[in-house]
Amino acid sequence: MTIGSMLINGELYHGDDSFSVVNPATGEVFGHAPECRQAQLDKAIEGAAGAFYTWRQDIELRRNALKHVAELIQTNCDAIAHLLTLEQGKPLDKAKSEVRTSSLQVQFAAAAQIPVEVLQDTDQALIKLVHKPFGVVAAITPWNFPVSIAMGKVATALIAGNAVILKPSPYTPLSTLKIAEVIKDALPAGVLNIISGSDPLGAALTAHPLIRKIDFTGSVGTGKRVAAAAAPDLKRFTLELGGNDPAIVLPDANPKKIAKAIFWGAFANSGQVCIAAKRLYVHESIKEALTTELAALAEQAKVGNGLDEDTRLGPINNQAQFERVTTLVEEAKGAGARVVTGGDALGQGYCFQNTILTDLDDNARIVQEEQFGPVLPILAYQDINDVVSRANNTHFGLGSSIWTEDLPQAEVLAERIEAGTTWVNQHLALSPLAPFGGTKWSGVGYIGGKWGIEGATELQVINIKRA
Numbered sequence: 001m002t003i004g005s006m007l008i009n010g011e012l013y014h015g016d017d018s019f020s021v022v023n024p025a026t027g028e029v030f031g032h033a034p035e036c037r038q039a040q041l042d043k044a045i046e047g048a049a050g051a052f053y054t055w056r057q058d059i060e061l062r063r064n065a066l067k068h069v070a071e072l073i074q075t076n077c078d079a080i081a082h083l084l085t086l087e088q089g090k091p092l093d094k095a096k097s098e099v100r101t102s103s104l105q106v107q108f109a110a111a112a113q114i115p116v117e118v119l120q121d122t123d124q125a126l127i128k129l130v131h132k133p134f135g136v137v138a139a140i141t142p143w144n145f146p147v148s149i150a151m152g153k154v155a156t157a158l159i160a161g162n163a164v165i166l167k168p169s170p171y172t173p174l175s176t177l178k179i180a181e182v183i184k185d186a187l188p189a190g191v192l193n194i195i196s197g198s199d200p201l202g203a204a205l206t207a208h209p210l211i212r213k214i215d216f217t218g219s220v221g222t223g224k225r226v227a228a229a230a231a232p233d234l235k236r237f238t239l240e241l242g243g244n245d246p247a248i249v250l251p252d253a254n255p256k257k258i259a260k261a262i263f264w265g266a267f268a269n270s271g272q273v274c275i276a277a278k279r280l281y282v283h284e285s286i287k288e289a290l291t292t293e294l295a296a297l298a299e300q301a302k303v304g305n306g307l308d309e310d311t312r313l314g315p316i317n318n319q320a321q322f323e324r325v326t327t328l329v330e331e332a333k334g335a336g337a338r339v340v341t342g343g344d345a346l347g348q349g350y351c352f353q354n355t356i357l358t359d360l361d362d363n364a365r366i367v368q369e370e371q372f373g374p375v376l377p378i379l380a381y382q383d384i385n386d387v388v389s390r391a392n393n394t395h396f397g398l399g400s401s402i403w404t405e406d407l408p409q410a411e412v413l414a415e416r417i418e419a420g421t422t423w424v425n426q427h428l429a430l431s432p433l434a435p436f437g438g439t440k441w442s443g444v445g446y447i448g449g450k451w452g453i454e455g456a457t458e459l460q461v462i463n464i465k466r467a
């Protein structure tokens with residue numbers, strides 16, 4: 001049995017209460033994580049508030065500490081990745097690459113510049129703009145990429161001079177708690193606290209008066225609750241929420257050439273990616289050809305236990321999500337959708353067959369809602385204006401993609417899509433040069449690069465009269 005420890009004000013705590021963690025590949029409990037009590041939450045937040053005043057003053061100290069954190073994550077990659085596969089389900093090579101990415105994110109943040117802009121420098125006045133940390137930041141993460149989402153948030157907040165309370169999802173706490181153990185001595189006590197608990201802990205954290213900023217990634221429903229919880233204290237927040245990305249294939253696209261990239265754009269991490277392609281609109285002239293190619297890829301990609309070497313795609317992460325995906329597929333079948341391939345559970349933990357559905361209505365829930373599982377609905381269209389309005393007819397606005405040989409046309413079309421990112425001939429292609437965030441219900445604020453630093457700081461104008 002694996003048992004995690006929280007990191008509170010520089011000390012590791014097993015906690016008095018715990019909750020169980022399930023391996024989604026088997027459906028069985030394999031570990032326990034501490035259930036953080038109110039007194040421990042208070043201690044973590046008060047410790048962070050105390051550590052903040054020294055931490056914010058010295059960027060070189062912060063750079064060196066973060067470089068050390070990055071090295072420790074890299075050195076302990078295998079142990080963290082093993083836990084990540086056990087609790088999240090993803091194949092071990094993908095877990096290792098998530099941990100390596102996290103180490104790189106921390107290294108990248110360690111080198112970030114916190115800008116000071118001079119707005120006026122004349123005989124009359126010096127006006128400059130400084131970016132200042134908020135204080136104690138609450139970082140709350142989901143279960144799909146628990147390590148990389150956590151370390152991206154933590155590293156950005158810390159380099160900007162904030163202290164952080166990190167709370168992972170109760171479905172995937174152990175890889176994050178392993179990081180707590182590994183980096184314990186690399187940061188001054190209190191600067192980073194890592195706590196675990198079931199969902200009410202997230203609410204208690206966001207309601208705490210000493211939290212000044214909430215950096216949240218998760219579902220739209222919880223994101224709205226976080227925004228409401230922030231309101232009484234006017235806490236700042238960044239919300240990275242759900243998506244229902246449309247991918248639009250124009251009639252000139254070559255099905256054989258694009259099928260692989262579309263397949264992995266939809267099924268990576270078993271579809272449990274906020275920016276996975278979740279609705280595929282294909283021009284009717286090539287719909288059958290592309291559907292056949294995608295079905296072949298779906299059948300080839302072996303679903304199973306992430307610890308087995310030949311597994312390409314792991315299980316759905318948890319029982320509630322497994323039941324949701326199953327219900328959405330059953331509803332679609334009941335309404336007359338054609339199951340091109342898959343369509344059922346594998347009968348092994350929360351594994352679900354890679355599933356491709358077609359001949360369904362735009363109003364089907366699996367088209368309207370974020371399925372967040374290994375299922376792709378394929379819809380035909382005839383007219384480009386019609387498909388743009390169908391793609392935009394949603395509260396979501398995270399990612400999107402257009403597939404065509406005609407790049408100038410794609411560039412024009414891209415601007416008509418309501419989304420935080422629109423890719424052309426690719427999906428899921430995040431760039432360290434670009435901000436990442438959603439429009440409409442998919443989020444508030446941006447992460448990545450200078451936009452991430454802006455989100456982790458607030459502005460102060462210093463205006464000095466010289467004459």
Ligand code: NAD
Pocket residue numbers: 140141142143144145167168169170198199200201202203204206217218219220221222223225226239240241242243273274275370372398438442443
């Ligand atoms: P979720 O909203 O259920 O939970 C996310 C986190 O919020 C968990 O740590 C949970 O314990 C915590 N939480 C629950 N109730 C809370 C409350 N009242 N106050 C504060 N925190 C609370 O989401 P999930 O099921 O873990 O994650 C899947 C969702 O996350 C999907 O919708 C996915 O699209 C989205 N997501 C978005 C991005 C992005 O960058 N936009 C990235 C990854 C995942």
